[in-house]
């Protein structure tokens with residue numbers, strides 16, 4: 001169990017005070033894959049660095065399994081850090097060391113007996129699928145392979161918590177998915193808690209079970225990933241989801257605002273299905289029951305960790321009263337409906 | 346006119362190639378003295394430079410008042426000693442050397458000045474080398490629970506090894522040049538040979554031979570240095 005209580009971080013800069021993290025409360029359960037999403041500068045890195053004391057909160061406490069990380073110093077903090085792994089966007093491997101030597105490093109630091117070091121490192125290299133590359137130097141590896149070394153290295157001292165700061169942001173989509181799969185794999189095999197920082201909703205959807213959305217140092221929305229996808233509350237969350245369910249969201253947004261101006265009489269609605277409902281013939285039922293026209297603008301289905309999520313943009317025209325009834329009927333079928341009045345990009 | 350020029354050229358050339366004039370035993374002694382001064386000072390410069398470079402790097406990264414003051418003081422000292430022309434420094438340090446070594450003759454007497462002039466220079470190169478290391482790498486190792494010494498010996502030094510090696514190569518070569526100037530305090534070496542035997546006794550061949558030997562030493566150092574740099578650089 002990890003708890004953040006009213007965390008604030010204020011930096012003194014030349015241009016005055018800068019509040020990077022502004023009163024964050026979070027609790028993360030053991031075994032969670034917890035995502036923290038936000039745009040650049042939201043304070044995600046600052047926040048995640050508090051979990052292993054690389055950054056001290058200006059006020060508030062970080063508690064991991066009952067011990068206050070934010071109050072630890074010196075030796076006590078260093079020995080705690082050995083049980084918290086961390087991986088980075090730019091991998092941060094030592095180029096002067098081979099793959100094997102990089103994985104040995106945390107074991108050397110922890111003072112693991114020499115004999116055990118080597119077999120432990122070999123085992124981890126196997127776990128991340130880099131067998132045979134032990135003697136390669138980082139400069140000879142691809143980005144995905146480098147991140148695998150980063151993961152092996154982070155797991156060396158059998159941590160209970162793994163922190164990932166934009167761990168896939170420097171990777172192509174294919175490699176990103178491979179690394180994400182590996183993270184899920186170790187989450188299950190090793191039963192460790194993973195905290196993932198990202199600015200891609202895709203990463204959250206694929207592997208997280210819970211998510212917190214950060215904006216200007218604050219957590220503006222938090223909950224189970226499926227719930228957030230079904231019922232996003234904040235505009236920023238909706239934007240993240242829109243960008244994920246439809247990578248060309250710029251285009252959709254343009255198309256939507258055009259339709260909005262072209263057909264002021266109709267209504268544009270965004271339907272979100274999940275799980276079983278994705279199989280329901282929602283639209284055809286509506287057409288049969290109500291004298292309305294439906295015009296499907298864009299649709300997609302996406303796989304989340306625990307469920308699948310469908311997204312549909314529909315233009316609905318007809319009598320205003322009938323439209324309202326139809327929308328109510330869709331809602332009754334347990335499908336999320338959002339009436340789009342204006343498109344905020 | 347043309348003829349005159351040719352005769353002149355031939356006479357100059359004959360002076361430079363009058364190898365009979367060279368006392369090769371003395372030349373070998375001088376070579377050994379030069380090597381002694383270079384190697385002796387380089388060992389201490391290397392250790393001192395690393396230490397001072399490390400102090401500069403560490404104190405510039407910390408925000409405490411003590412660290413700030415240390416950085417300023419060390420930084421000023423380094424800049425001062427680096428800026429004093431060697432030929433002046435060596436004279437300036439005569440009393441210190443006398444006190445320290447109890448002697449002012451022989452190649453040993455040049456060591457303090459050689460070290461004082463080169464260690465600050467090398468320290469700056471080392472500091473720059475440390476600075477070039479990705480901060481993220483240092484942080485990654487700190488996140489594993491490493492202490493200061495582990496960071497120094499497992500990250501800072503290994504990751505800046507190419508800079509450290511290239512830096513000591515440059516420093517050594519400039520030290521060879523400095524040893525030649527050590528002649529002014531009678532420290533011996535090839536510079537002494539070139540000046541006293543070659544110039545003052547008017548034997549240009551001796552000067553030429555001393556020059557060639559110095560060049561060979563410099564090229565050897567550069568060659569070995571480059572090889573080491575290439576060997577340790579896995580980037």
Ligand SMILES: Nc1ncnc2c1ncn2[C@@H]1O[C@H](COP(=O)(O)OP(=O)(O)OP(=O)(O)O)[C@@H](O)[C@H]1O
Nearest residue numbers: 011013018020038039040041042043044045046047
């Ligand atoms: N050491 C520091 N000193 C001063 N300001 C800082 C420091 N570190 C971060 N900040 C500021 O704090 C804010 C949050 O930064 P942070 O790195 O946590 O954002 P982020 O959400 O991780 O962004 P990104 O996606 O770009 O990595 C930014 O405005 C940043 O400029």
Ligand SMILES: [Mg+2]
Nearest residue numbers: 044045046166
């Ligand atoms: Mg960041």
